Amino acid sequence: MKEKLHNLFNHAVEQLKNVSTVDEFEELRIKYLGKKSELSQVLKDLKNFSQEERASIGKFVNEIKGKMENIFSETIENIKNVEMEKKLKEEVLDITLPGKKIRLGHKNPIQIVLDEIQDIFLNMGFSIEEGPDIDTEYYNFEALNIYKDHPARSEQDTFYIDDTHVLRTHTSTVQIRTMENKKPPIKIISPGRVYRSDALDATHSPVFYQMEGLVVDKDINMAHLKGTLEKFIKTMFGDNIKTKFRAHYFPFTEPSAEMDVSCFVCKGKGCSICKGSGYIEILGCGMVHPDVLERCEINSEEYRGFAFGFGIDRMVMLKYGIEDIRLLYESDLRFLSQF
Missing domain, CATH: 3.30.930.10 (Bira Bifunctional Protein; Domain 2)
Structure with missing residues (x-):
């Protein structure tokens, strides 16, 4: 079980390295941290283990979940920073240019x-x-x-x-x-x-x-x-x-x-x-x-x-x-x- 959870974490980390947009990130977040994710399914299956196993496996699952949430948080921050930099470069506003003059009316x-x-x-x-x-x-x-x-x-x-x-x-x-x-x-x-x-x-x-x-x-x-x-x-x-x-x-x-x-x-x-x-x-x-x-x-x-x-x-x-x-x-x- 622990090996399976380690592999799940490692797969998530590898896939996050290739994510470049918020939409791609959101798709992975649902896959690994959503209600129907493999991690959530493990937590639901704890009832099938003995009390001693539940304590040990539950603690490990929470550790993996915490690490996964941290890596996902860091990734989304990096994506947002990259997108903001790109937007700033593409939408340049030169504030040194004079503004457009509003033409006023004139007395007849x-x-x-x-x-x-x-x-x-x-x-x-x-x-x-x-x-x-x-x-x-x-x-x-x-x-x-x-x-x-x-x-x-x-x-x-x-x-x-x-x-x-x-x-x-x-x-x-x-x-x-x-x-x-x-x-x-x-x-x-x-x-x-x-x-x-x-x-x-x-x-x-x-x-x-x-x-x-x-x-x-x-x-x-x-x-x-x-x-x-x-x-x-x-x-x-x-x-x-x-x-x-x-x-x-x-x-x-x-x-x-x-x-x-x-x-x-x-x-x-x-x-x-x-x-x-x-x-x-x-x-x-x-x-x-x-x-x-x-x-x-x-x-x-x-x-x-x-x-x-x-x-x-x-x-x-x-x-x-x-x-x-x-x-x-x-x-x-x-x-x-x-x-």
Whole structure:
């Protein structure tokens, strides 16, 4: 029996020398130390021996089992160390190499210019007001003297939600709501998205950004309007920019005007951009029509006001020399990162 156990131990030792993986090791461990191994079977057969033989053989079996467990423990440690070294060599991570940079987003030039415009007007004492993108026909048209037969109310020009609601075509709706809810003096700007039923091309978009301003107080006149806008334009584009005002017509202002600035490209000499005039139209403005004031329950005999509005997208295109409005809405980082 003892010789048989010695041979069993020696066979296990010899076979462990050829083991190189954890799977091979586990297979041998079950063979020699598992519940159905020869060693376990010897322990089960001790009941067939006399008491004296059981004591002697049992002690020897435990000695062999202890030696076998030790040799198996040493072997598995060696296998794990070898596998770890192999893994470290194959999965080399050079921590001296620079990491991959995460590309961050970039402000759209519309937002850059909008922030700059808002800062200019805030420094001039204006406050910012906002309103809903979807508004009623009353606030978008009727309150501004744009009545039922006006061409702006055609479905070819305006996105109608239903018979009485539209996507606002300008932020003048905010001016009306402000005059209804606040008493003069009023000095606000109202930036935001507006919507027109225009086909998308290099200079038109069905969605664009607009900024409108409104001042209502006692003794306000056209000189205040011109001074405010000239201050804004020169702060925005530089003191060398020249301005001029041309008479125009808007239903909600009287008198009304359009403001032109000297061409950014030719500096007023005349080129294809300004069509040889030396000037570029940049915004519309005028004195608030008395009917609009009265409709908002502001006494037009006591108070007067001026209003102005311009497209922020157009300001961006002029400021940076961008010729296609579609570039502002494509979210291409190659384009946006230039600003």
